[in-house]
Each structure stands twice: as C-alpha cells, then as structure tokens.
Amino acid sequence: MKITRSNxxxxxxxxxxxxxxxxxxxxxxxxxxxxxxxxxxSGAVVRTSGEVIDPLYTVSxxxxxxxxxxxxxxxxxxxxxxxxxxxxxxxxVAEDDKIQEISPGVFYNVWTFNGTVPGPxxxxxxGDLLRIHFINNGSKEHTMHFHGIHPAGMDGVxxxxxxxxxxxxxxxEAGPVGVHPYHCHVMPLxxxxxxxxxxxxxxxxxEGRAPADEMVMVLNGLDTDFDTENNFYAANTIPFYYQxxxxxxxxxxxxxxYVVNMVEFDPINNFHLHGNLYKYYPTGTDIxxxxxxxxxxxSQTERGIMEFEYxxxxxxxxxxxxxxxxxxxxxxxxxxxxxxxxxxxxEYGT
Amino acid sequence: xxLSNNSSKVKMIASGIIPFxxxxxxxxxxxxxxxxxxxxxxxxxxxxIEKVDFVDSEIHATVRNTGPIPVNIVVADxxxxxHPAAVEPDGYLERYETALVRIPFEWNxxxxxxVGITVGDGTRFEKEIESAAPALQPTLDLAVFFAIxxxxxxxxxxxxxxxxxxxxxxxxKSKYHFFLALTAGxxxxxxxxxxxxxxxxxxxxxAGSFNGILLIATVIVLSFLGLYYSGEKLVQRAKSxxxxxxxxxxxxxxxxxxxxxxxxGLAIGAAVGMGSxxxxxxxIVGFALHNTTEGIAIAAPMSREKVMIGKLAAMGMIxxxxxxxxxxxGGFVYSPFTSVIFLSIGAGAIFQVIVILIKWLRDxxxxxxxxxxxxxxxxxxxxxxxxxxxxx
Numbered sequence: 158m159k160i161t162r163s164n165x166x167x168x169x170x171x172x173x174x175x176x177x178x179x180x181x182x183x184x185x186x187x188x189x190x191x192x193x194x195x196x197x198x199s200g201a202v203v204r205t206s207g208e209v210i211d212p213l214y215t216v217s218x219x220x221x222x223x224x225x226x227x228x229x230x231x232x233x234x235x236x237x238x239x240x241x242x243x244x245x246x247x248x249x250v251a252e253d254d255k256i257q258e259i260s261p262g263v264f265y266n267v268w269t270f271n272g273t274v275p276g277p278x279x280x281x282x283x284g285d286l287l288r289i290h291f292i293n294n295g296s297k298e299h300t301m302h303f304h305g306i307h308p309a310g311m312d313g314v315x316x317x318x319x320x321x322x323x324x325x326x327x328x329x330e331a332g333p334v335g336v337h338p339y340h341c342h343v344m345p346l347x348x349x350x351x352x353x354x355x356x357x358x359x360x361x362x363x364e365g366r367a368p369a370d371e372m373v374m375v376l377n378g379l380d381t382d383f384d385t386e387n388n389f390y391a392a393n394t395i396p397f398y399y400q401x402x403x404x405x406x407x408x409x410x411x412x413x414x415y416v417v418n419m420v421e422f423d424p425i426n427n428f429h430l431h432g433n434l435y436k437y438y439p440t441g442t443d444i445x446x447x448x449x450x451x452x453x454x455x456s457q458t459e460r461g462i463m464e465f466e467y468x469x470x471x472x473x474x475x476x477x478x479x480x481x482x483x484x485x486x487x488x489x490x491x492x493x494x495x496x497x498x499x500x501x502x503x504e505y506g507t
Numbered sequence: 508x509x510l511s512n513n514s515s516k517v518k519m520i521a522s523g524i525i526p527f528x529x530x531x532x533x534x535x536x537x538x539x540x541x542x543x544x545x546x547x548x549x550x551x552x553x554x555x556i557e558k559v560d561f562v563d564s565e566i567h568a569t570v571r572n573t574g575p576i577p578v579n580i581v582v583a584d585x586x587x588x589x590h591p592a593a594v595e596p597d598g599y600l601e602r603y604e605t606a607l608v609r610i611p612f613e614w615n616x617x618x619x620x621x622v623g624i625t626v627g628d629g630t631r632f633e634k635e636i637e638s639a640a641p642a643l644q645p646t647l648d649l650a651v652f653f654a655i656x657x658x659x660x661x662x663x664x665x666x667x668x669x670x671x672x673x674x675x676x677x678x679x680k681s682k683y684h685f686f687l688a689l690t691a692g693x694x695x696x697x698x699x700x701x702x703x704x705x706x707x708x709x710x711x712x713x714a715g716s717f718n719g720i721l722l723i724a725t726v727i728v729l730s731f732l733g734l735y736y737s738g739e740k741l742v743q744r745a746k747s748x749x750x751x752x753x754x755x756x757x758x759x760x761x762x763x764x765x766x767x768x769x770x771x772g773l774a775i776g777a778a779v780g781m782g783s784x785x786x787x788x789x790x791i792v793g794f795a796l797h798n799t800t801e802g803i804a805i806a807a808p809m810s811r812e813k814v815m816i817g818k819l820a821a822m823g824m825i826x827x828x829x830x831x832x833x834x835x836x837g838g839f840v841y842s843p844f845t846s847v848i849f850l851s852i853g854a855g856a857i858f859q860v861i862v863i864l865i866k867w868l869r870d871x872x873x874x875x876x877x878x879x880x881x882x883x884x885x886x887x888x889x890x891x892x893x894x895x896x897x898x899x
Contacts, residue, residue, distance in 0.1 A: 195591050197611035201564070205609060207595030210581055262581030262598075263629050381629020388631055389589075396589070484588035 212260050212397050212486070220257045221273050223393040224402060227372045230280040230359065233287070243285040245331075249276065251341070251354065253295035253320075260389055260396045260486070265381050268295065268341075268352035274394050275375040275419070276356030279339070281331035283360050289327040293318045299349065300325070302342035303358055304458065306332050314342045334362045335441035336415040338458050351380055351421045353394075357460075359415055362444070369411035369464065372404070376428070376455070376477075376487060378420040385422050389486045390477065396486020399475075403492035408470055410496055414463040415441070418455035426487075427454045428463070429478040435465035452478060467493040550575040552626050554600070555714035556634035557843060559622050560642040561614055567642075568608045568622045568634070572600035573714030582625035583610045587633075614639045643779070645839045653834040656775060661768045661830025664795045666823045668802015675803075675810040683810065684872055685880040685887075690760070690804040691864045692888020697767050697801075698857040700896065702727070704774060705850035712843035723851045730855025734763070738859060753808045754818070756863055760808065761826040763856030764801050768826060770850040771798075772833020777841045779834075800891060801826060808867070 194202050195209045233245030253268040270276025281287055293299045297320050302313035307329035310316065318325045341354035357373050377394055378387030389396040406412055414435075418426045429452045436446035437453055441462040453461070467473070476488035553574030560567040566585060572578050578600050583592035592610040600606055614620060616639055623633040643649055675686050702723065709719030741755050805822050836845070869876055 193593075195593065197591060199611075199613065201611060203565075203593060203609070203611050205593030205595055207593050207606070207609075208597040209591070209593055210583060210598060210608075211591035212582060212589060260582070262579055262627055263625065264627055265629050379629070381625070382631050388625065388629060481588065485584075486589065 210262070221259075221394055223395050223398045226273065226275070226278075226393055227374070227404065228370075229278060230371075230373075231277040232280055238286065243282065244288060245281050245285050246288045246290065247277075247279060248290045248292065249301065250292045251295050251299040251318075253297055253299070253352065259379055259381075259394060263381060263389075265379060266352065268299075268349065268354045270301075270354060270356055274353030274355075275377070276339070276354070278357045278359065278373050278415075280359040280361065283332050283334050283363055285331045287327070287329055287331050291318060291325045291327060293320050293323040293325075295320045298323075298343045299341045299354060300343055301327055301339055303327070303329075303339040304337040305358065305360070306330075312342075317343055331360045333442055334360050335438075336360075336417060336460050336462055337440075338417050338419060338460060340419070340458075347421055350419065351378070353377075355419050357415060357417050359441075366413070367411060369413040370406055371413045371415070373415045374417075376416065376418045376420055376426050378422065378482075380422065387420065387422055387485070390420065390426075390482040391486045392475075392489055397488060399489025403472065403490035405492045405494060406467065407494055407496035408467050410466060412463075412465050412467075412491075415460070416455075416463060417460035418458065420482075421457065423479075423482070425454050425456055425479065426482065427452060427478050428475065430463075430465065430475045431473040432469070432471075433465050433467055433473065435463040438462040438464075467491070469493070470495050552576055552578040552628060552630055553714065553716070554578055554580070554624055554626060554632050555712075556622060556624060556632065557605070557712055558841070559620075559634060559636050561636075561639045562642050564611060564613055566610045566612045566614060566620070566622060568610070568624065569605055570600070570608055570624055571605045571714065572602055573716045575602065577601050579627035580606060580608065580624055581627055582623075582631075583608050584623040584625070584631075585610055585612050585614075586621050587623060616640060643838050649838070650835060653776060653779075653838055654831050657772055657828070657831030657834045660771065660775065660795050660798060660834075662824065662827035664798035665764070665802045665805070665827040666820070668799040668804075669806050669819055669823055671803050672806040672810055672819070675806055681878070681880040683807075684868060684878065685884040686803065686807040686810075687864060687868055687871075688881040688884025689888040689891075690807045690884075691861050691868070692885040692890075693800050693804050693892050694760070694763070694857045694861050694864070694888075695885075696889050696892035696896075697764075698854045698861070700892075701767055701770055701850045701854040701857070704770065705847045705854070708843050708850070709847050713847065717844070719847065723847060723854075726848055726851035727855040727858065730852040731859045732855075734759070734856050734859040735862065738863060752867075753812050756860075756867060757805050757809045757822055758825070759863060760860050761805050761822040763853070763860045764804065764826040765829040766849070766853040766856045768798065768801075769829035769833040770846070770853045772830035772835075773837035773841070773846050773849060774833075775830075776834040776837025776839070777846070779838055798827070800888075800895065808864075 192204050192206060193209050194204050195211050196202055231247065233247045236244045236246070238244055249270050251268070251270055252272065255267050255269055255272070256264050257267045257274075259265045259267070267274045279287070289301065291301050298317040299320070300313035300316060300318055311327050311329045313327065316325060337358045337360070339356050339358045341349040343349050355375070357375060374392040375394070376392055377390070379389040379391075379394075380386060381388045392399060416428060420426045434449055434451045437448040437450060438446050439461045441460070446464070470493045473491045473493060474488065475491060476483035551574060553572070555571050555573045556568050557571050558569040568583070570580060580594050580598040580600065582589055584590060590610050590612060592608055595607045595609065598606065608624060610622070618639055620636045620639055621633050622636065623631050625631045675683065678686075705723045706720065709717070709723065713719050738759050741759065802823070805826060809819065865876065868881060872878055872881060
C-alpha cells in the first residue's frame with residue numbers, strides 16, 4: 158500500500174511541479190542594475206531599476222519642432238501686380254507616407270502639408286492675392302480647402318488633386334480679416350483631417366495690429382489606434398511639449414495667440430490661462446474683443462485671437478480645462494520673465 | 508537472410524525519415540531566403556495586462572507581449588489619463604516576454620480603475636479592475652487566516668460528509684448503489700464546475716494566443732490519462748496487497764477531490780486578493796456547504812469495508828487540505844495561467860474517478876447501469892450540487 162500510494166503521489170507531484178515550472182518560469186529578461194529616477198505628477202520621486210516611460214520629462218527627439226512652429230509665419234514669395242496688388246505665392250506639397258515620432262516612442266503615420274503637422278502658417282494682409290501651387294505627392298487624393306471668402310472653384314472640395322504628383326493652383330484674395338484654418342477636404346474627411354492635413358491661415362487687417370509677441374497654437378488630437386477616440390491631445394501636435402519646454406515671454410509685453418481648434422471626435426475643446434485673463438476675438442474678424450476671460454470653449458475649427466499681458470514674472474500653466482485633454486498632453490507653461498527693455502518699443506511679427 | 512533483414516531495417520528507417528526530410532525542405536522553401544511566399548499583410552502588436560496589483564502609492568501592471576511581433580511599451584495610463592511610469596526590466600518585449608509597469612498613483616480603495624498600456628505604434632490596450640484593493644503581503648497572519656479559511660472550506664465539510672459513513676454502511680445493496688451513483692453525479696458536476704471556472708479565468712485574463720479552451724481540453728485529457736494509468740496500477744496492486752479495491756477507489760476519489768479543492772482554494776484566495784471580500788464570504792459559505800457532499804463521495808465506496816478511522820481521516824485530509832494550499836497560492840502569487848492549469852488538472856482527475864466508479868458500479872450491479880437506483884442516484888447527485896452551488 159505504501160509503495161502504490163507513494164507511486165501515485167510521485168506522479169502527482171511531478172505533474173504539479175512540471176506544470177508550475179511552466180507557469181511560474183520567469184520570462185523576465187535580465188534586469189539592469191542601474192537605478193533611474195523620475196518625478197510623478199504629485200512631485201514624488203520614484204526609483205526604478207528599469208526604464209522610465211514618461212512623455213512629460215524625457216527630452217523628446219521628435220521630428221517636428223513645436224518651438225519653431227510657434228512663432229513661424231510664412232509670408233510667401235512676394236511680388237506686386239501691375240495694379241499694385243501684393244501677390245503672395247506659396248508651394249505646398251502634400252504627403253501621406255511619413256511615420257513620425259509624435260511622442261517619445263510613439264510612431265504614427267502623419268499626412269502632411271510641407272512635411273509637418275500642422276502645415277505652414279500662411280499669413281497675408283487683407284486684399285493680397287494668394288497663389289498657392291499645390292503638389293500632391295501622396296498616394297491618395299488630397300486638396301486644400303481654406304475657410305474664408307473665395308470663388309467656388311477655389312474651395313478645394315470638388316476639385317480633388319490626384320496623388321503621385323497631381324497639381325492645382327489655388328488663387329484668391331485674402332479675406333476676411335482674422336484667423337482661419339485650411340485643411341484637406343477629400344472624403345473620408347475625418348481620416349484626412351485627423352492624420353494631419355491642416356494648418357492656419359492668418360489675414361491681417363490693412364492697418365495692421367498693435368505690435369506684440371505673436372504665436373500660433375493649433376489644438377489637435379491624435380487617434381493613434383484608430384478607434385475614433387484621441388489617444389493624445391496637444392497644442393501644436395506634440396503632447397506635453399510646452400510643459401517641458403516652457404514658452405518664454407516677458408512681463409508688460411502684449412502677447413497675441415492665434416488659436417485654432419482642430420480636434421476631431423470630441424465635440425469641444427477649451428483654453429484656460431493661469432494667473433491672467435485674455436481679450437478674446439472670435440475668428441479674429443472684429444477689432445473689439447468679445448470677451449475678457451480666462452476660459453473659452455471651442456468646437457471643431459472654431460478659432461480666435463487671444464491678447465494678454467503678464468504683470469508678474471513666473472511660471473503659468475495654460476491648458477484645456479477639459480482635464481482629460483490636459484492629462485493626455487494638451488498642457489503647457491508660459492515662463493514669464495522680467496522685461497529687460499521695459500521702456501523700449503519692440504516690434505514683433507513683421 | 509541476415510542481409511535481407513538488414514536491408515529491410517534500413518528501408519524501414521529510411522521510410523520513417525523521408526517524410527521529415529520533405530517537411531524540412533518545405534520549411535526551408537517557405538521561410539528561407541527569397542521565400543516571400545507568405546509575406547501576408549502586416550502583423551499587429553498585442554499585449555495583455557495579465558495582472559494588476561495595488562501597492563503603496565503605486566499601481567503595478569504585469570504586461571505580456573502576446574502578439575506575433577516584439578513590442579515597445581511607451582505610455583502608461585490610469586483611467587485613460589497619461590502618467591509617468593517605470594517599466595522593469597525594460598519596455599522592449601519579445602514574444603511572450605513580460606514586464607512590470609509601475610505607475611505611481613494615489614489610488615483609492617474599492618474604486619474601479621482602468622489601466623492602459625500603449626505600445627510603439629500607438630495602439631492602446633487596457634484592463635479594467637472592478638475594485639482596487641491593496642495587494643496582499645505574505646505575512647504570517649494572513650497565511651494563518653488563509654489556513655483557517657481553507658480548513659473551513661476543505662477539511663471540516665469533507666470530514667462532516669464522512670460522518671454519513673455509518674448510515675451508508677447500514678443500507679441495502681440497491682440503496683448503496685444509489686449512493687455510489689450519487690457520488691458519480693456529484694463529481695460530474697464538480698468537473699463541469701472546474702471547467703467553467705477555468706474557461707472564465709482564461710477568457711478574462713489570458714490572451715487569445717494561449718488558445719485557452721484548447722489548453723484546458725489538453726490539460727484535462729493529459730491529467731485524465733495520467734491518473735487513469737496510475738489508478739489502474741494502484742487497483743492492480745491493491746489486488747495483491749491488503750489494500751482493498753474500494754479503499755483504492757476511495758483514495759483516488761480523495762486525491763481528485765483534493766485537486767478540485769485546490770482550485771476552489773485558488774478561487775477564494777484570488778477573490779480575497781482582488782478585494783472582493785463580500786464575494787469571498789459567499790464563496791466560503793457556498794464551498795463549505797457544497798463540500799460536505801464530497802465527504803459522501805469518499806465514504807460511499809468505503810462503506811462495505813471494515814474501515815479504520817485513521818484511514819478515513821487521512822483521506823479527508825487528502826481531499827480537504829489542498830484548499831489551504833490553493834488559498835495561499837491564490838492569495839499571494841496568483842497567476843491566471845497557473846489557475847487555468849490546476850483547474851483543468853482537477854477536472855481531468857474527476858473524470859478519471861467517474862470512469863472508475865461507473866466501471867465498478869457496472870461490475871457490482873450485474874453489468875447493469877440502468878437500474879432505478881443508479882439512474883436516480885446520478886440525477887440526484889447533479890441536482891444537489893446545482894442547488895448548493897446557487898449559494899456561491
């Protein structure tokens with residue numbers, strides 16, 4: 158009896174041991190001994206022997222530079238017509254095969270105008286003639302559809318431009334005054350927009366605006382897993398970018414931000430500024446501000462101009478007060494410095 | 508003669524090897540250089556969050572690469588909000604490799620959380636936790652607590668069930684057959700119960716690439732075959748030793764019930780570990796009532812023998828005490844994969860005992876399995892188990 162029972166037990170034990178070896182066998186690869194640290198949202202310092210995944214604090218090597226984009230305005234190749242009208246010519250190339258690192262480690266297929274998301278910020282004065290040479294180097298059909306006033310044939314909707322070198326020249330007078338989006342208008346529209354085919358079109362009034370430190374912010378989202386929900390949000394594409402690369406501005410200096418909301422899927426977006434309020438000009442079409450507030454809500458392609466000045470130096474957040482968006486990347490910091498040339502006139506944006 | 512013998516041997520070996528050679532050639536052709544024959548589409552990454560632990564100011568997610576290609580873990584989120592996190596040992600995972608993602612997060616007890624992991628191509632995978640509870644630390648107190656629960660669930664009910672032995676001893680042959688069939692019915696129910704649990708665990712926690720249902724089926728069959736073989740050996744030896752056949756059968760029943768109770772212990776330990784305390788209280792009461800019937804299963808075959816209390820108690824321990832070990836493992840080092848394996852082994856063990864029981868009933872009952880006592884016993888066994896299982 159002893160023998161037989163022990164035989165059964167041996168068999169049982171060996172089965173159990175064998176199975177647990179398979180189940181428990183550590184598949185963890187060799188651990189690194191080097192200790193790394195990172196800071197959490199609440200300021201705690203965490204140590205790890207592994208790898209830090211942190212879209213906030215790692216210095217990203219992303220292909221697109223939001224700092225460069227922020228204050229960059231394209232005025233085009235300028236000439237004057239016989240009638241004295243300013244002509245601004247641009248060449249815009251669409252592509253749809255780029256894979257870009259849009260957040261550290263996250264690679265996404267962006268569709269671009271001139272290689273970036275958003276595309277270049279096109280800037281003209283009201284009444285200028287815009288001539289945009291559009292070349293589609295993508296594999297799909299693309300167009301450029303400008304918000305604003307122009308003839309039907311220049312609307313970029315019923316004139317799809319074929320891929321692999323298709324061309325079209327958009328020609329119209331810049332207007333009305335304000336800040337407008339432009340984007341591809343080929344079906345399925347949502348797909349063409351969320352992949353990145355959009356940009357900003359600024360029309361300055363003939364008399365100009367007051368000198369200011371001017372910048373462009375395109376509020377956008379990235380649906381990297383195509384489930385019609387955005388995985389990341391940002392001001393100017395790269396999540397959390399201006400949080401770890403604060404935008405430097407001066408006290409007692411007028412700041413003018415051209416804001417365009419291009420977020421898809423979510424019905425609204427918003428813009429909250431810390432330690433200050435801004436004058437808000439919806440669509441930038443009026444010279445009298447409609448609001449003096451620190452919070453505006455924007456629907457798809459809603460846009461406007463914000464103007465403000467900081468009195469006190471320091472770090473001030475700006476972010477979506479729809480906190481889901483800010484915790485997924487749409488958050489930044491203004492680093493306000495004491496103005497060194499407080500009594501001198503400085504002209505920006507020219 | 509010898510020569511032809513040799514050549515036929517060579518022929519035999521060659522005929523065994525030739526198909527293998529062709530298989531190798533085929534593989535070389537398909538996968539070899541220039542073999543772009545099966546360049547079918549783009550493989551998609553997949554990771555599975557197998558386990559989420561709530562520890563001091565951190566949420567720990569055990570992530571396994573269950574897709575066909577290596578992945579990089581690049582973003583971690585809690586409730587779809589991105590948080591800085593650490594991946595140990597590193598974020599690059601080969602197929603089936605696992606990593607621990609540590610997300611610093613001040614979580615609140617009993618609240619639901621969703622943990623998300625995004626890989627390099629931007630695909631996000633998530634796992635929902637119904638109710639956060641602190642991960643159990645393997646302290647002595649807790650070990651004792653689990654041992655007590657295991658005793659309540661496993662040992663005591665089985666021992667109580669064994670107290671029916673004197674009653675079963677006194678009844679007529681047909682009623683005795685009724686009780687043996689009842690045992691088979693009870694066991695069959697337990698087998699289905701184990702399979703159901705294994706399928707649930709597999710569906711909830713194992714990636715599709717483990718082929719959960721087929722894994723369960725394979726382990727059940729292997730466990731059945733292994734125990735069937737060793738069981739037959741046991742019975743054969745029983746004939747030549749003083750170990751009587753009914754005792755051998757009772758022993759096998761207690762071993763298989765023990766394996767089953769191990770699975771129940773896992774379920775209880777895991778429930779406590781996952782913070783569903785109310786749920787585990789039900790589980791404990793239910794299993795305790797349920798398991799008294801297991802005592803009958805062991806007692807029935809033994810009732811025609813002169814039985815020593817010691818032997819009976821030993822069988823009760825074999826059947827009941829694995830619940831304690833199960834609770835320890837389930838509570839402290841829960842792994843869904845291990846659970847599925849053990850639950851399936853338990854089911855296979857039970858099927859083996861049922862086969863032995865039915866064989867025995869057939870021999871005892873003059874090759875007749877359709878007598879009223881056998882049929883009604885089997886049916887009542889299933890019904891009793893179903894009714895007590897509602898309590899869980």
